[in-house]
Amino acid sequence: MEIQQQQEQYPKEEEMMDAYSIFTYGIRSPLTRDYYLRRLKNFFNYIELLPDKNIDERCNYFAEKGKESINSYRNTRIRDWLL
Numbered sequence: 001m002e003i004q005q006q007q008e009q010y011p012k013e014e015e016m017m018d019a020y021s022i023f024t025y026g027i028r029s030p031l032t033r034d035y036y037l038r039r040l041k042n043f044f045n046y047i048e049l050l051p052d053k054n055i056d057e058r059c060n061y062f063a064e065k066g067k068e069s070i071n072s073y074r075n076t077r078i079r080d081w082l083l
Contacts (some may be wrong), residue, residue: 004075018056018059018060018063019054019059019060019062019063019064020059020060021056021057023036023040023059024037037055040059041055041058042053044058044062049061049062
């Protein structure tokens with residue numbers, strides 16, 4: 001019975017996990033998870049990131065923008081290096 005419950009906690013391999021799911025999945029303690037999510041919400045409020053959206057939408061948006069910024073930076077550096 002316990003093994004079945006543990007297997008249900010893990011996402012299926014074919015399912016893609018978003019940034020919010022990966023973040024919350026990695027925190028086992030509900031108390032710690034609530035604390036981290038509250039701190040993350042405060043950070044998003046401070047930088048005024050999508051104030052009318054919920055925390056999972058804000059987290060996923062932030063992760064996507066971070067990926068875009070890294071790729072943009074990397075492309076700029078490669079272009080500068082080649083020129």
